[in-house]
Amino acid sequence: MLKPLGNRVIVEVAKEEEKSIGGIVLPSSAKEKSQTGTVIAAGPGRVTDNGVTIEMTVKAGDTVLFEKYAGTEVKYGGTEYLVIKESDIVAILD
Amino acid sequence: MLKPLGNRVIVEVAKEEEKSIGGIVLPSSAKEKSQTGTVIAAGPGRVTDNGVTIEMTVKAGDTVLFEKYAGTEVKYGGTEYLVIKESDIVAILD
Amino acid sequence: MLKPLGNRVIVEVAKEEEKSIGGIVLPSSAKEKSQTGTVIAAGPGRVTDNGVTIEMTVKAGDTVLFEKYAGTEVKYGGTEYLVIKESDIVAILD
Amino acid sequence: MLKPLGNRVIVEVAKEEEKSIGGIVLPSSAKEKSQTGTVIAAGPGRVTDNGVTIEMTVKAGDTVLFEKYAGTEVKYGGTEYLVIKESDIVAILD
Amino acid sequence: MLKPLGNRVIVEVAKEEEKSIGGIVLPSSAKEKSQTGTVIAAGPGRVTDNGVTIEMTVKAGDTVLFEKYAGTEVKYGGTEYLVIKESDIVAILD
Amino acid sequence: MLKPLGNRVIVEVAKEEEKSIGGIVLPSSAKEKSQTGTVIAAGPGRVTDNGVTIEMTVKAGDTVLFEKYAGTEVKYGGTEYLVIKESDIVAILD
Amino acid sequence: MLKPLGNRVIVEVAKEEEKSIGGIVLPSSAKEKSQTGTVIAAGPGRVTDNGVTIEMTVKAGDTVLFEKYAGTEVKYGGTEYLVIKESDIVAILD
Numbered sequence: 001m002l003k004p005l006g007n008r009v010i011v012e013v014a015k016e017e018e019k020s021i022g023g024i025v026l027p028s029s030a031k032e033k034s035q036t037g038t039v040i041a042a043g044p045g046r047v048t049d050n051g052v053t054i055e056m057t058v059k060a061g062d063t064v065l066f067e068k069y070a071g072t073e074v075k076y077g078g079t080e081y082l083v084i085k086e087s088d089i090v091a092i093l094d
Numbered sequence: 095m096l097k098p099l100g101n102r103v104i105v106e107v108a109k110e111e112e113k114s115i116g117g118i119v120l121p122s123s124a125k126e127k128s129q130t131g132t133v134i135a136a137g138p139g140r141v142t143d144n145g146v147t148i149e150m151t152v153k154a155g156d157t158v159l160f161e162k163y164a165g166t167e168v169k170y171g172g173t174e175y176l177v178i179k180e181s182d183i184v185a186i187l188d
Numbered sequence: 189m190l191k192p193l194g195n196r197v198i199v200e201v202a203k204e205e206e207k208s209i210g211g212i213v214l215p216s217s218a219k220e221k222s223q224t225g226t227v228i229a230a231g232p233g234r235v236t237d238n239g240v241t242i243e244m245t246v247k248a249g250d251t252v253l254f255e256k257y258a259g260t261e262v263k264y265g266g267t268e269y270l271v272i273k274e275s276d277i278v279a280i281l282d
Numbered sequence: 283m284l285k286p287l288g289n290r291v292i293v294e295v296a297k298e299e300e301k302s303i304g305g306i307v308l309p310s311s312a313k314e315k316s317q318t319g320t321v322i323a324a325g326p327g328r329v330t331d332n333g334v335t336i337e338m339t340v341k342a343g344d345t346v347l348f349e350k351y352a353g354t355e356v357k358y359g360g361t362e363y364l365v366i367k368e369s370d371i372v373a374i375l376d
Numbered sequence: 377m378l379k380p381l382g383n384r385v386i387v388e389v390a391k392e393e394e395k396s397i398g399g400i401v402l403p404s405s406a407k408e409k410s411q412t413g414t415v416i417a418a419g420p421g422r423v424t425d426n427g428v429t430i431e432m433t434v435k436a437g438d439t440v441l442f443e444k445y446a447g448t449e450v451k452y453g454g455t456e457y458l459v460i461k462e463s464d465i466v467a468i469l470d
Numbered sequence: 471m472l473k474p475l476g477n478r479v480i481v482e483v484a485k486e487e488e489k490s491i492g493g494i495v496l497p498s499s500a501k502e503k504s505q506t507g508t509v510i511a512a513g514p515g516r517v518t519d520n521g522v523t524i525e526m527t528v529k530a531g532d533t534v535l536f537e538k539y540a541g542t543e544v545k546y547g548g549t550e551y552l553v554i555k556e557s558d559i560v561a562i563l564d
Numbered sequence: 565m566l567k568p569l570g571n572r573v574i575v576e577v578a579k580e581e582e583k584s585i586g587g588i589v590l591p592s593s594a595k596e597k598s599q600t601g602t603v604i605a606a607g608p609g610r611v612t613d614n615g616v617t618i619e620m621t622v623k624a625g626d627t628v629l630f631e632k633y634a635g636t637e638v639k640y641g642g643t644e645y646l647v648i649k650e651s652d653i654v655a656i657l658d
Contacts, residue, residue: 002375274381
C-alpha cells in the first residue's frame with residue numbers, strides 16, 4: 001500500500017476515453033493528458049511551522065479535478081498513479 | 095457538481111457580446127478575453143499556516159471582475175467555466 | 189458599482205492636463221501616464237494569515253499618488269478607472 | 283554512524299534489479315535511477331521559526347518512495363546512501 | 377502636503393554641491409546621484425501580518441543616508457522629492 | 471579566536487588523504503573537495519522572527535558531513551577553516 | 565555621527581597590509597578586498613513582523629569577519645566605512 005506523506009494524495013487518473021463521462025469535457029489544449037481521477041489514498045495533512053496539521057479536504061473515493069502538469073507518476077501493482085499535493089487539486093466532482 | 099477547494103471559485107465567464115452589458119467596457123488590449131463572469135460556486139476559503147480559515151468574500155451569484163490570464167478553464171455539462179482563486183478577483187460588480 | 193476586494197482601491201486617474209493642478213509636477217520620464225488620481229472606492233482591507241484584517245488608510249475622495257505601472261485598467265459607465273492595491277499607493281495628497 | 287540533522291533521512295537506495303519487488307514499477311523515464319529505498323536513520327525533525335520541532339513521519343526500516351533528483355549521495359562503510367529531506371519523500375510503501 | 381503611506385518617507389535630496397557638507401563624501405561610483413537628504417515627512421509605519429504597526433525610526437528633519445537607486449522621484453510645489461521606504465535608509469547622520 | 475554568529479559553525483575540513491578514515495568514502499564527483507570536517511566552534515543559534523533562539527545541534531568536536539559548495543573559507547593562525555551554516559550540515563558522523 | 569538603522573553596522577575596514585595581523589590570512593581569491601574590520605557603530609537591531617526587536621550581537625569595538633561583497637561603502641570625515649547588515653557578519657574575532 002502507498003501511504004502518502006503530508007498533504008500528498010494518490011490519484012488513479014481517469015483514462016482518456018472516459019474524459020466525457022460524468023459530463024466533464026476538458027478544453028482541446030489539455031487533450032493529451034487527463035486532469036481528473038479518483039483518490040486512492042490521502043495523506044494526514046500538511047504540518048505548518050506552528051505545528052498545526054491542516055486537515056485534508058479530499059478523501060479516498062473522491063473524484064477530483066487537478067492542475068495540469070501537477071504531481072509525480074508512479075506505477076504500483078501494475079496500475080499507474082499520480083502522487084499530487086492537495087494544493088494542486090482544483091475541485092471535487094460531486 | 096464542481097466543489098472548488100480552498101479559496102478557488104468556479105466562474106461562468108461572460109460572453110464577449112455581453113461585454114458592455116451592465117456598463118463595463120474593458121480596454122482594447124483585453125478584447126480577446128472577457129474578464130467578468132458569474133460565480134457558480136465558491137470554496138470554503140484558504141486555510142493559513144495558523145490553521146485559520148480565511149472566509150470567502152464572493153458567493154454564488156456574484157458578478158465579478160478578475161485579473162487577465164487568471165485561472166484554469168474546464169468544461170462541465172457542456173458549459174465552459176473558469177476555476178480561479180479569490181485573490182485573483184479584482185472586484186464585485188454590484 | 190465596483191466593490192474592490194481585499195486591499196484593492198478603485199482610482200479615477202487624473203487627466204494629463206491636470207498634472208500641475210495642486211502643485212504636483214511629475215518628472216519627465218513619467219509624462220506618458222499620470223500617477224495621481226481620486227479614490228472612488230476602497231476595499232475592506234487585506235486579511236492576513238493570522239485572520240487579521242489590515243484596515244485601509246485611504247478612503248473614497250482621497251487624492252493619491254501611486255507607483256508607475258501599478259494596477260489594472262477597467263472602464264465602467266464610460267469612465268476609465270485603475271484598480272490598484274493600497275501597497276502601491278505612495279502617498280495621500282492633502 | 284550517520285546521524286542526520288533536522289528533517290534529513292538516510293536512505294539505502296533500492297538496487298535497479300529490485301525495482302519491481304513489492305509491486306512498484308516506476309515509469310520508463312525514471313529507469314536510470316531508483317526512487318525507492320529503505321530508511322536507515324531519520325533526523326529529529328525540522329525546528330520551525332516558532333521553536334516547534336515538527337516530528338518525523340518516517341522511521342528507520344520504512345520503505346519509501348522519494349522525488350527524482352532529491353538528496354545528496356554519500357558512501358559510508360562501502361554502502362552508498364542518499365541523504366534526503368523528509369519533505370522530498372512522497373510516500374511510505376507499506 | 378504629501379502624506380506618505382506605510383513605512384514610506386519623503387526626502388528632499390541634498391544637492392550635488394553639498395555632497396561634502398557635514399563631512400560626508402560618497403565614493404566616486406556614486407557621484408552621479410546624491411545619497412543623502414532631509415526627511416520632510418514620514419509615514420505612520422508598516423503594518424505587519426500580525427496587525428502590529430512597526431514604528432518609524434526616522435522623523436521629519438532627520439538627515440539620512442539611503443541606498444543607491446532607492447525610491448520614486450516626485451515634484452511637489454516646484455521641489456523634487458524622493459519617496460523612499462525606511463528599510464532603504466542606511467543611517468541617520470547626526 | 472573565531473566566534474561564529476547565529477547558526478554559523480567553524481569547521482576544520484578533513485584533508486583529502488583522510489577521506490576514507492572512519493569509513494566515509496565520497497562519490498567520485500565530489501573528489502575535488504572534502505565534505506567532512508571537525509567542528510571547531512559553533513554559534514549560539516539562529517534567532518527567529520519571534521525572538522526565539524533555535525539551539526544548535528552540532529558542537530565543538532563533532533565530525534560533520536556538509537553540503538557541497540557550502541560555506542566561506544577563511545585562514546586563521548595558518549589553518550584553513552570553513553564557516554558554514556548549520557542548515558548546510560547534513561549529518562553528524564558518530 | 566552615523567547612526568545605522570535596524571540591524572546595520574558601520575565597519576572601518578582593515579587595510580590590506582594589516583591582513584595578517586591577528587593571525588587572519590584570507591585565501592588568495594579574496595586578496596583584492598579585506599573581509600575584516602572594526603565595528604564603529606551598531607544599529608538597535610532588526611524589528612520583526614511580530615514587533616520583536618532582535619538584539620545585536622556585535623557592538624562598537626568588535627573586530628569582525630564579514631561576507632565578501634557585503635554592504636555599502638560610504639566616506640565620512642575622510643575615512644571610508646562599510647555599512648553592513650549583521651546577518652552578513654560571519655564571526656567576531658576575539
